[in-house]
Amino acid sequence: MTKNLLLKKEVQQVLQQVTDPEMPYISIVELGMLENIAMKRDGFVQVELLPTFSGCPALNMIQADVKEKVKERLLEWNDDLEVEVTFRFHPPWTTDRITETGKEKLRQNGVSPPPASFTAGEPWKIPCPYCHSMYTTMENIFGPTACRSILYCNACKNPFEAMKPIANLFEGVENKWLN
Amino acid sequence: MQREDMVLCELLYQLADDNFILAYRGSEWLGLAPHIEEDVAFSSINQDMMGHAVMYYQLLEELGAGDVDALSHCREPESFRNAILLERKNGLGHYLENPNYDWAYTVVRHYLFSVLKQIRLESLYHSSYEPLKQAAEKISLEHYYHSMHWETWFTQLMSSTKEARHRMENAINYCWQEFDGVISLGRYGKEICDHQLIVEEEKLRNEWLKRVCTTFGEMQFSPKTSPGMESGNGRNGEHTEDLTEALEVLSEVYGGDKQAVSW
Numbered sequence: 001m002t003k004n005l006l007l008k009k010e011v012q013q014v015l016q017q018v019t020d021p022e023m024p025y026i027s028i029v030e031l032g033m034l035e036n037i038a039m040k041r042d043g044f045v046q047v048e049l050l051p052t053f054s055g056c057p058a059l060n061m062i063q064a065d066v067k068e069k070v071k072e073r074l075l076e077w078n079d080d081l082e083v084e085v086t087f088r089f090h091p092p093w094t095t096d097r098i099t100e101t102g103k104e105k106l107r108q109n110g111v112s113p114p115p116a117s118f119t120a121g122e123p124w125k126i127p128c129p130y131c132h133s134m135y136t137t138m139e140n141i142f143g144p145t146a147c148r149s150i151l152y153c154n155a156c157k158n159p160f161e162a163m164k165p166i167a168n169l170f171e172g173v174e175n176k177w178l179n
Numbered sequence: 180m181q182r183e184d185m186v187l188c189e190l191l192y193q194l195a196d197d198n199f200i201l202a203y204r205g206s207e208w209l210g211l212a213p214h215i216e217e218d219v220a221f222s223s224i225n226q227d228m229m230g231h232a233v234m235y236y237q238l239l240e241e242l243g244a245g246d247v248d249a250l251s252h253c254r255e256p257e258s259f260r261n262a263i264l265l266e267r268k269n270g271l272g273h274y275l276e277n278p279n280y281d282w283a284y285t286v287v288r289h290y291l292f293s294v295l296k297q298i299r300l301e302s303l304y305h306s307s308y309e310p311l312k313q314a315a316e317k318i319s320l321e322h323y324y325h326s327m328h329w330e331t332w333f334t335q336l337m338s339s340t341k342e343a344r345h346r347m348e349n350a351i352n353y354c355w356q357e358f359d360g361v362i363s364l365g366r367y368g369k370e371i372c373d374h375q376l377i378v379e380e381e382k383l384r385n386e387w388l389k390r391v392c393t394t395f396g397e398m399q400f401s402p403k404t405s406p407g408m409e410s411g412n413g414r415n416g417e418h419t420e421d422l423t424e425a426l427e428v429l430s431e432v433y434g435g436d437k438q439a440v441s442w
């Protein structure tokens with residue numbers, strides 16, 4: 001394995017330790033925010049991330065955290081290692097980018113992962129993370145943070161949170177009025 | 180700057196400033212919304228909309244118009260391109276003597292704007308400027324929830340008590356007199372469309388009217404006139420005192436503590 005490939009691999013491992021401060025139990029990799037790691041040239045790493053929500057206030061913190069952790073870990077490689085962290089919105093982040101491990105971690109923390117499939121205009125079917133009942137009601141689509149909603153379980157009477165499904169609902173939809 | 184870039188920047192300012200100023204008006208409701216759930220929802224929407232403004236300002240930054248913070252906080256009112264309706268204070272009537280925030284007005288203004296925003300996004304999916312197309316795609320995923328939110332409020336209040344209905348109709352009539360200023364693409368509108376950045380005003384207006392009037396119809400309401408532009412065209416830099424005051428507050432926050440403002 002070349003030095004650059006090894007470096008990339010290490011960066012990937014470091015990113016497993018970076019979290020959104022609002023959800024410290026799930027890494028940005030598990031959340032599906034990592035789009036690309038590129039070695040632009042020797043000693044220059046570029047990390048491309050997709051913001052979950054465009055107004056997410058944690059982006060600056062995540063950016064600083066990635067830089068710091070990568071630098072710390074890779075100091076032995078090269079004293080002059082340069083790290084660049086950029087956010088891009090294409091492709092848009094969608095909830096289906098969350099990994100299986102990520103979904104499990106959400107569940108363990110009382111947050112239901114987003115439904116696997118979801119159609120615009122139809123209610124979501126989200127099971128309660130505690131008792132798995134499907135008999136749940138939406139209380140507030142907009143929860144404590146941009147990415148979460150508040151629901152209520154009618155079976156075990158617990159309120160719980162769920163990741164708001166974000167899907168590319170309009171991809172390929174034809175808008176006749178434009179013609 | 181090339182003429183073509185200048186025209187593109189004009190459109191980007193319109194899109195950015197609309198979201199920016201309406202998110203600011205929304206944030207003034209913090210702690211005052213009808214109930215705690217709405218307070219949470221509304222702040223979340225404001226945060227998203229501020230994020231949308233920043234995405235458009237970033238596109239302007241890439242075109243060399245200045246950096247994001249300066250674009251949002253250090254411009255003179257006459258260089259803003261937002262529609263006048265969106266900069267107005269949250270209360271109708273005499274703001275100074277009786278600064279009562281009017282929830283019906285806020286619901287109507289946000290609802291009408293969210294329909295137009297959806298239509299603009301649909302058109303921007305086909306924009307000839309690739310970065311704008313990509314931004315529209317990202318924004319529309321979040322806007323989906325905003326549209327739903329305001330439509331729910333709109334239809335609920337329209338079919339609620341007599342007083343609610345009365346206040347809603349007043350608010351619609353007020354917004355109606357100004358809404359053509361939101362649809363307007365300003366003095367460079369023709370060039371903006373010639374470059375296929377977005378569809379022409381006429382199409383935006385027709386589609387907006389069609390969708391809004393469908394909902395109105397379900398609520399047994401029909402507007403008597405076409406939407407107007409009574410206070411002037413914000414797309415051409417015409418604005419009210421309300422914008423000047425809002426920008427003063429914003430630049431105080433920004434100038435007072437640059438650290439506090441970071442996107």
Ligand SMILES: [Zn+2]
Pocket residue numbers: 128129130131132133153154155156157158
């Ligand atoms: Zn339950």
